[in-house]
Amino acid sequence: MAGTNRSQEVKTGGPRIILVEPQLGQNIGASARAMLNCGMTEMALVNPREIWPNERAVAMAAGATQVLDAATLHDTVDTAVGDLERVYAATARPRDMILRTLTARDAAAEIRAAMDQGVKTGILFGPERSGLTNDHLTHIDTVISIPLNPAYASLNLAQAVLLVGYELAFADFDQAGRAAFIEDTPPPSSKAELDAFILRLESELETRGYFPNEALRGSMARSLRTIFQRGRYTTPELQTLHGIVSTLINPRDRGKP
Amino acid sequence: MAGTNRSQEVKTGGPRIILVEPQLGQNIGASARAMLNCGMTEMALVNPREIWPNERAVAMAAGATQVLDAATLHDTVDTAVGDLERVYAATARPRDMILRTLTARDAAAEIRAAMDQGVKTGILFGPERSGLTNDHLTHIDTVISIPLNPAYASLNLAQAVLLVGYELAFADFDQAGRAAFIEDTPPPSSKAELDAFILRLESELETRGYFPNEALRGSMARSLRTIFQRGRYTTPELQTLHGIVSTLINPRDRGKP
Numbered sequence: 001m002a003g004t005n006r007s008q009e010v011k012t013g014g015p016r017i018i019l020v021e022p023q024l025g026q027n028i029g030a031s032a033r034a035m036l037n038c039g040m041t042e043m044a045l046v047n048p049r050e051i052w053p054n055e056r057a058v059a060m061a062a063g064a065t066q067v068l069d070a071a072t073l074h075d076t077v078d079t080a081v082g083d084l085e086r087v088y089a090a091t092a093r094p095r096d097m098i099l100r101t102l103t104a105r106d107a108a109a110e111i112r113a114a115m116d117q118g119v120k121t122g123i124l125f126g127p128e129r130s131g132l133t134n135d136h137l138t139h140i141d142t143v144i145s146i147p148l149n150p151a152y153a154s155l156n157l158a159q160a161v162l163l164v165g166y167e168l169a170f171a172d173f174d175q176a177g178r179a180a181f182i183e184d185t186p187p188p189s190s191k192a193e194l195d196a197f198i199l200r201l202e203s204e205l206e207t208r209g210y211f212p213n214e215a216l217r218g219s220m221a222r223s224l225r226t227i228f229q230r231g232r233y234t235t236p237e238l239q240t241l242h243g244i245v246s247t248l249i250n251p252r253d254r255g256k257p
Numbered sequence: 258m259a260g261t262n263r264s265q266e267v268k269t270g271g272p273r274i275i276l277v278e279p280q281l282g283q284n285i286g287a288s289a290r291a292m293l294n295c296g297m298t299e300m301a302l303v304n305p306r307e308i309w310p311n312e313r314a315v316a317m318a319a320g321a322t323q324v325l326d327a328a329t330l331h332d333t334v335d336t337a338v339g340d341l342e343r344v345y346a347a348t349a350r351p352r353d354m355i356l357r358t359l360t361a362r363d364a365a366a367e368i369r370a371a372m373d374q375g376v377k378t379g380i381l382f383g384p385e386r387s388g389l390t391n392d393h394l395t396h397i398d399t400v401i402s403i404p405l406n407p408a409y410a411s412l413n414l415a416q417a418v419l420l421v422g423y424e425l426a427f428a429d430f431d432q433a434g435r436a437a438f439i440e441d442t443p444p445p446s447s448k449a450e451l452d453a454f455i456l457r458l459e460s461e462l463e464t465r466g467y468f469p470n471e472a473l474r475g476s477m478a479r480s481l482r483t484i485f486q487r488g489r490y491t492t493p494e495l496q497t498l499h500g501i502v503s504t505l506i507n508p509r510d511r512g513k514p
Contacts, residue, residue, distance in 0.1 A: 034416070039406040063409060098491060105427065147427055149296040152320060159291070162416055163423055170362065170404055205501065208508035223497050231488050240480050244462065248505035251465035 015088075015111055015168070016042045016122035017161060018080050020136055023049045023128045029060025030158035031125075032067035038165025043071040044080045044122070077139050081122055082192040086114055086232075089124040089140045090160050091132045097226055101143040108167035110142075119187055123164060128157050135218075138225035139191065141232065189235040197238050198228050204245060272345075272368055272425070273299045273379035274418060275337045277393055280306045280385045286317025287415035288382075289324035295422030300328040301337040301379070334396050338379055343371055346381040346397040347421050348389045349410075358400040365424035367399075380421060385414050446492040454495050455485050461502060 017035055022028050022045065032043060045052060052073055061068050074080040081087050088107055102110065111121050124140060126132035137143075146155070146163050155163070188194075202221055211217040233241065274292055279285050279302065289300060302309060309330055318325050331337040338344050345364055359367065368378050381397060383389035394400075403412070403420050412420070459478055468474040490498065 033409075036409040037405050037412060037416075098494070103427075146423075148294050148423070149426065152290075152293040155294060159294075159416065159419055162419070166403075166405070166420055166423075169406065170360075201501070205504055208504050210500070210504045210509070223494070224501075227488065227490065227494050227497060231484060233484065237480070237484050240477075240484060243467070244458070244481075245505060247462055247465050247467045248502060252467070 013040070014042050014115055014121060015040065016044055016080075016084065016120075017165075018044045018046060018077070018122050018124045019048070019157070020046045020077060020080075020124055020132060021049065021127040022157065025050050025054035025056035026060040027128060027157045028054065028071075029057035029062075029064075029068065030156075031161045032057070032061040032064040032071075034158045034162035034165055035067050036064040037162065038169040040165050040168070041067050041070065043067050044074060045071055046074045046077055046080050048073075077124065077136055078195065081124075081139055082190070082195070084120045084122045084191050085188050086111075086119055086121045086142075087124065087140045087191060088121070088142050088144050089126075089132055089137060090144045090146065090164050091124070091126055091137070092145075094134055094137055094143075097134055097137060097222070099137065099143045099226065100141065100230065101145050104144050104146045104164050104167045107142065107144045108164070108171040111168060112171040117187075125157060125160060134222055138222055138229065141229060187234065188232040189238050193235060193238055194228065194233065197241055198225055200242070201228070201245060204249060270297070271299050271372055271378060272297065273301055273337075273341065273377075274422075275301045275303060275334070275379050275381045276305070276414070277303045277334060277337075277381055277389060278306065278384040279414065282307045282311035282313035283317040284385060284414045285311065286314035286319075286321075286325065287413075288418045289314070289318040289321040289328075291415045291419035291422055292324055293321040294419065295426040297422050297425070298324050298327065300324050301331060302328055303331045303334050303337050305330075334381065334393055338381075338396055341377045341379045343368075343376055343378045343399075344381065344397045345378070345399050345401050346383075346389055346394060347401045347403065347417050348381070348383055348394070349402075356394065356400045357398065358402050361401050361403045361421050361424045364399065364401045365421070365428045368425060369428040382414060382417055446490055446495050450492060450495055451485070451490065454498055455482055457499070458485070458502060461506060 017031070017040055019028060019031060022031075025048075028045065028048065035041065035043060048054070050056075053068070057068055058065055072080070088111065090104075111123075114121055123144065124132060124136060126136065144164060146160065148155070202224060205211070205224075211220055228241075231237075274288070274297055276285060276288060279288075282305075285302065285305065292298065292300060305311070307313075310325070314325055315322055329337070345368065347361075368380075371378050380401065381389060381393060383393065401421060403417065405412070459481060462468070462481075468477055485498075488494075
């Protein structure tokens with residue numbers, strides 16, 4: 001019912017909206033509507049609780065079934081983000097992890113600038129009640145924080161998608177009047193390449209007794225991931241990191257120069 | 258579920274949100290939630306279709322019943338806006354009326370500035386399906402336009418309230434500056450601590466034949482520095498990195514878990 005400006009164009013397409021373990025079909029449908037409201041059409045579902053495709057999702061999506069029809073289904077966050085170069089999460093800031101955090105507005109500007117340069121991006125949204133876990137957050141680069149009334153901040157899933165999407169849609173309009181943001185840096189590796197490095201490092205460390213016991217293993221592995229997620233390494237830089245690990249494990253026969 | 262910044266305050270109170278002829282109690286309840294999300298607590302209802310007070314509104318409002326309890330009930334728009342000095346309407350731009358129109362963002366800045374000067378303001382939202390009539394719009398000064406995908410622009414009532422309210426809430430944060438976000442992030446280690454790690458890594462690598470010759474040494478060492486400079490590690494994270502290097506060099510006697 002609300003007012004919209006029909007004189008301007010909204011880009012359609014990404015970023016990919018990744019709903020992690022959504023509990024109710026109707027919330028997936030409402031999120032599809034919110035996405036299309038904001039010109040986003042790329043949805044990924046990670047392990048939805050209800051059967052998929054889902055009738056209640058379709059009923060709720062109204063005219064946005066095109067988004068549901070094109071949605072991809074995944075067992076884990078890994079495969080949902082594997083081909084992406086930059087991953088955000090709309091979530092409360094985790095208390096026990098150190099993660100880069102931006103407001104939805106600043107994140108939207110950054111995502112638009114990245115997409116304009118062809119960088120593939122995605123945004124994770126967590127399950128309705130429980131939110132994203134620290135394990136989910138090991139896959140991301142940046143937390144998106146939505147500034148609201150701290151005394152009453154809970155949003156439903158589709159509302160969170162709407163607010164983040166609205167900032168993205170608005171960023172398009174905003175950019176028309178601004179000089180393009182030019183980032184003169186090479187693109188980061190794919191998440192799959194980064195993951196391969198982190199998994200290798202974990203495995204090499206495990207073989208060498210890095211994890212004192214299973215109880216500590218989870219938090220130590222998360223710290224590792226957090227540290228190496230943040231770097232936004234290029235593919236050659238990841239090769240350098242592999243080379244460092246290889247050299248530390250197996251000294252080369254060059255000896256001292 | 259979504260992320261919020263709890264370190265900043267949202268003003269509560271106005272502007273008055275005036276729901277004109279809302280059709281369904283649950284939409285009034287959902288609008289009350291969206292209002293409180295954004296720190297707005299002053300609701301006025303003009304001629305709601307269902308009986309008021311309304312059970313479905315209360316059920317939907319969850320923790321925002323304080324907004325419903327304080328809502329005022331009116332027969333006409335006249336009495337709902339009679340004591341206000343400035344009235345906006347969130348609506349599609351009427352085709353056959355000439356009305357001043359602002360985006361939600363610009364309107365939010367204007368409303369905040371007016372309220373800071375003690376000007377009493379309100380915003381009309383129309384009935385779910387039909388929207389505001391030209392008669393309703395004769396009461397307003399300015400149309401609020403929400404820029405969305407022109408091919409799929411329809412929002413439900415509570416979503417429209419949320420987007421306008423979000424812009425108002427954000428206008429507060431914006432004025433306060435964004436320093437709080439940065440202060441909230443744990444500080445990175447000192448450059449000296451970072452340097453000590455990088456020098457140690459270089460030295461361990463050199464001992465193990467990482468640098469094939471002096472000619473390549475400079476650029477390889479620079480790559481290392483670039484990679485590890487970028488991470489903005491905290492002091493505990495640098496300790497983790499030291500631990501990784503130590504483990505790779507000298508496996509601990511824990512063996513495999």
